[in-house]
Structures are given as C-alpha cells and as structure tokens.
Amino acid sequence: MAFLLSLLLLEQVAARDVSISVDASNLLGDLNQPARYFGADEPNYAYYPDGQALLAELGQLGPQQTYFRTHNLLTTCDPPNDVSARLKWGCTNAYTEDANGNPIYNWTIIDRIFDTYLERGVKPYAQISFMPKALATDPDPYTFLFDPTSSYNVIYTGWSHVPTSWQKWGELVYQWVKHEVELRGEDEVAVFSSRADDLKPNIGYWNGTETQYFELYDYAVANVRRALPTARVGGPEVAGGPGGQFLPLFLDHTINGTNNATGGTGSQLDFISFHAKGLPTYTNATGSVPGHLSLNVSASLMNVRDAFSVISSYPSQKNKPVVIGEDDPDGCAACVSDAYGYRNNLMYPSYTAVAFSRDIDLAKRYGINLEGTLTWAFEFDDHPYFDGFRVLATNQIDKPILNVFRMFGKMTGQRVDANSTGQISLDAILSDSVRGEPDVGVLAALNETEHSLAIMVWNYHDDDLPKPDADITLDVRGLSQQWPGCQSARLTHYRIDNSHSNAYTKWLELGAPQNTTAAQVAELKAAGMLGTLGKPTNVQLSDGKAELEFSLPIHGISLLVLEQQ
Ligand SMILES: *[C@@H]1O[C@H](CO)[C@@H](O)[C@H](O)[C@H]1NC(C)=O
Ligand SMILES: *[C@@H]1O[C@H](CO)[C@@H](O)[C@H](O)[C@H]1NC(C)=O
Ligand SMILES: *[C@@H]1O[C@H](CO)[C@@H](O)[C@H](O)[C@H]1NC(C)=O
Ligand SMILES: *[C@@H]1O[C@H](CO)[C@@H](O)[C@H](O)[C@H]1NC(C)=O
Ligand SMILES: *[C@@H]1O[C@H](CO)[C@@H](O)[C@H](O)[C@H]1NC(C)=O
Ligand SMILES: *[C@@H]1O[C@H](CO)[C@@H](O)[C@H](O)[C@H]1NC(C)=O
Ligand SMILES: *[C@@H]1O[C@H](CO)[C@@H](O)[C@H](O)[C@H]1NC(C)=O
C-alpha cells in the first residue's frame, strides 16, 4: 500500500519529456476532417431552445459541412398529440392511416426538424426509420418511458418491427423523398436528404431476420431513387463493427443478392456505415488507489478495425465512402452510471482525439475512404446542469467535449507527417488500450490556400486518475517548401484543460449551482468557448524550422495553429 501511494504521488509530480516532430513538407493526402457528424435518438429536441442553440454551434465548427443523424423520424406519436421530446424517444406522425387503412402523410414535424438544421448550417444525414405504428406487424406496446434507471430493454417496442406491407413501406419512403425534392429542390436534396440508413439490424432495434432487413433496405433504396434517381443511399448502420457476419452478408447482398424490391441483382450502395463503441468500467477503491472509472478505447478501435477489414476485402465496395455512424466511448447517451462519469470532464474530449485520430490511421492502413466519425451526443432541454448524460451542452453551456470539435474544425487540408515519442503505436493501442504510459499523440494538417498549419496534441490515459504532465518539445520543419521566404509565423495556441475551454470546472468553482444568476450564466457561457493559452505570438522561422516548448496536463489537448505572415 505504501508503495502504491508513493507511486501515485510520484506520478503527480514528475513530468514526462516528450519530443514531437512535424514535417510540413511531407503531405499525406486530404485529411477530410471526419469529426463533423453528430446524432441523437431524440429528433424533437432540435427545435427546442437549447437544441436550436447547439445546432447553431455545430453549424459553425469549421468550413466543412456538419451533418446530423437522428432516430425516430418516422416514429408515430403515442399518445397521438404528444410531440414533446423525451429521453430515447421521438416522433413525427409522418405516417398514419385512416379507418379504411389508407395512408395519411404529414411532413410538418419532419420539415420543422430539417428546417431547424438547415437554417443553422447543418445538413440532415437522413435516417429512414423507425416503423410507424400503423405499419408495424406487432405494434403494441409502442411507446415507452425511459429514465436512467430503466432497463435498456424497455425501448424495444412496436417501432422495431417489420412492416405489414412492403408496398406501403416503400410508398412511404417514396412520398417522403418526393416531398423533400418538391420542398427543397433536387440539387439540395441530392446532397443531403437522400441517404438511406436504417434500423440497426443486428440488435433489438430490428425485430426481424437478416433477410427481412435486406428486404427493408431494398424497398427503401428503390423508393428513394424512384423519387430522386441521383440520391446517395447507404447503410446498414450495423452495431459492433461488422456485427459478426452481418456486414459481409449485407455487402454480398448489395453485390449479388436478389433484390426483393426490383427482382434484379444486388442493391445500390453509395456509402457504408457501421458503429463502434468503447467500454468504460468502474473500479472500486483498493488500498490507496481511489475508486475511478477507466475508458477502453481499444474496444471501439477493434470494432473499427474489424469493419474496415471486411470492407477492404470487397474489391467493388472498398473505395466507397465509409461513415462510422456512431463512434462513442460507451453505448448509451441517456444512461448514467459511475463508469459514465467521464462526460463532463477532460476525459471525453481527450478520448475523442485519440479515438478519431486512430480511426484515421486505421483507414489509412486498410485503404478506406473515411468520410465521417459520428458522435452520438446532442443535448436534452429542461434537465439539470451537468447531470451526467452524454451530451455536448447543458442548459446552453458548452461542455469541454464541444471544444475538441471546434479544434477539429480548424484542421483542414492535407494531413502532415508528424511523430511523437509519447505516442502509442496503432497495434499496441488496439490490443492494450491506454493502460500503461499515457498516449501523448499528434495529428497535423496543412491548409495550402490559407497558409496555416494546425497541430493537435493530446495527453490521454484510460484511467480517470492523476498522471504526469507532458513536457513537450515540438519541432516543426519543412515550412520553407510551403511558405518560401517566410521568416516568421503567427502562433495561436488553443487549449482544453482544467482552466481553459472548460465550463465544468468553472461551474464547480461557482459551487455547482442549479439555480444560476444571469452573471453566472454569462461566466459559464464564456468558459464553455474554445480558449487560448495566452495571446497569439510571433514565432521566428529559421530555414523553415521552429522549435516550441509547452507543458500539457493529463487529459489536456493543445491545438497549435501556425499562420504564415
Ligand atoms: C516519423 O516516423 C517515420 C517512421 O519512423 C519516419 O519515416 C518519418 O520521417 C518521421 N516523421 C517525422 C516528421 O519525424
Ligand atoms: C400535421 O401535423 C401537425 C403537427 O403534428 C398538426 O398540427 C396538423 O394538424 C397535422 N395536419 C393534418 C392535416 O392532420
Ligand atoms: C421481437 O418482438 C417480440 C414481441 O413482439 C419479442 O417477444 C421478441 O423478443 C422480439 N425479438 C427480438 C429479437 O427483439
Ligand atoms: C455472392 O458473392 C459472395 C462473395 O462476395 C459469395 O460468397 C456468394 O456465394 C455469392 N452469392 C451468390 C448467390 O452468388
Ligand atoms: C421477396 O421476398 C419474399 C419473401 O420474404 C418472397 O416471397 C418474394 O418472392 C421476394 N420477391 C422478390 C421480387 O424477390
Ligand atoms: C463496488 O462498490 C459498490 C458499493 O460500494 C458495490 O455495490 C460493488 O459490488 C463493488 N464492486 C466490486 C466489483 O467490488
Ligand atoms: C477493452 O474491451 C475489449 C473488448 O471488450 C476487451 O477485450 C479488452 O480486454 C478491454 N481492455 C481493457 C484494457 O480492459
């Protein structure tokens, strides 16, 4: 016990020296910044006050397009007049039937949701689900009440069932896309509204067989394209990486299966989507080590590796865009537990930097065209401050997690060669996660038209325990090729740590108020923005080289932006 205690104390004091090198002359291809996809179970919060405010922030993350995916766009309200938002639920009443079983389409709520996105610079990554009550083979019970103490299984109700009629299901899809084309114009819809993904086919979200899922997919795709032949469609949003044999069977089906909707061979597939989740755990206090949670980034990365490995084995599909349609540290945004206690603090953004940068590395290894790493987190209006859900903001106060997306939003252009002596290798992080030394990693991007170089550095460990700071020496070279004759650059050092870009520590400092004053709200809002470590400075370049030094606390993130001047 004495040994452990002294070890912990030592860890707190002794900083670790790390050297990072960036070679700006070595461009590795378009980074395509994938961290600009978001999603949630609950569609209706979009048009609530806090939802609107957060969407406006998401629309402004960077120059690249932000997308939003939500469940429940076709779910029936139950009771019929209740369109209020609640946890793990949402509804639009897009499809009901009259007493004779004739369809009644009503796009009012879907329009309201998509309008709210589009007015704020966010495009829908439209999900064609869940099953309307009038079409579900086993509709009752249909609604449910979920709270963080609920068993997850309470959610699997009528909406997860196969349709009573494939013709009616197909016609619903056709009518929806036709409506979008009429409302928004073909060009606009061709970009945003035409992607078909579906019910997560391999867990309780789909109460049908694999064959029935393929049938659902075929009818959805055929009818999207009947309304808009240029539409981009894809799927299958399978859970758990490839979901065992599901992803290969699905890819087989899209290539050489019998298309149930058309009778032809195969099915259109313009992009491929699957989900990856980490696996946090909580360990009780033992000896001098306090009780603490541990994230597990390798669980998520193994999902990504396994799915990429399957996709790369299909010569005709491997170049298609891939969206990791949920890419999160755990499996339930609306659940709260000790193991999920990472969501307010620095662990969430630093985990995200590690997970997404390794997704990019895995895409390179498998030759995958990675388009999106989607964060399944939004916000819940009318809940207490910092109540522990996996959300990006709380009562219009941005959590630290949102600032890592603001950082990613500044990483445009080409990926640049960068190494760190503190970075764990891809194979080691896949097999052991980050349980020994922290991962002091780097991701860099050069924007050739803006003449800017953005370097992200993080200091991450799976355990929510004190660990040493990293004393970093950052060598940048190769700028003479990029910015010929440039003698000095302007450096802006963005920082997420306990005293920067952190509304949570500010809130704790204020005494964790639930009833806030206007002055406190203003202070919290300001603290939630992406902040810098001091003012911008000038850095002398000698022969296109610069050497920078800084210290980075555990679970902190730095983004250094150098601009030619
Ligand atoms: C990074 O490491 C690789 C492999 O050792 C090496 O080829 C490359 O030059 C290094 N890059 C930098 C910027 O140091
Ligand atoms: C369509 O839905 C909206 C929102 O729920 C509702 O106000 C409206 O009455 C519905 N329209 C029809 C014709 O039922
Ligand atoms: C499908 O739904 C039925 C109820 O209609 C339920 O008993 C069964 O467990 C569900 N199956 C799956 C795989 O969720
Ligand atoms: C479809 O192709 C896969 C390989 O991609 C093969 O395993 C399967 O047998 C083929 N199925 C048919 C019906 O041809
Ligand atoms: C579609 O699948 C059903 C069984 O699920 C089958 O009866 C039907 O013949 C299939 N249709 C086509 C066009 O393949
Ligand atoms: C951890 O402690 C809690 C309550 O203090 C207890 O319920 C739980 O069983 C303990 N877990 C382990 C693995 O010992
Ligand atoms: C992380 O999760 C994976 C998948 O469940 C498991 O195999 C692995 O042992 C876990 N890693 C750690 C360090 O707990």
Ligand SMILES: *[C@@H]1O[C@H](CO)[C@@H](O)[C@H](O)[C@H]1NC(C)=O
């Ligand atoms: C470079 O930055 C500008 C301004 O933010 C942006 O419009 C442009 O798309 C970026 N270039 C690339 C290749 O991403």
Ligand SMILES: *[C@@H]1O[C@H](CO)[C@@H](O)[C@H](O)[C@H]1NC(C)=O
């Ligand atoms: C917050 O204020 C409301 C009345 O405005 C009061 O009912 C409630 O008890 C207060 N809560 C706290 C935590 O002070």
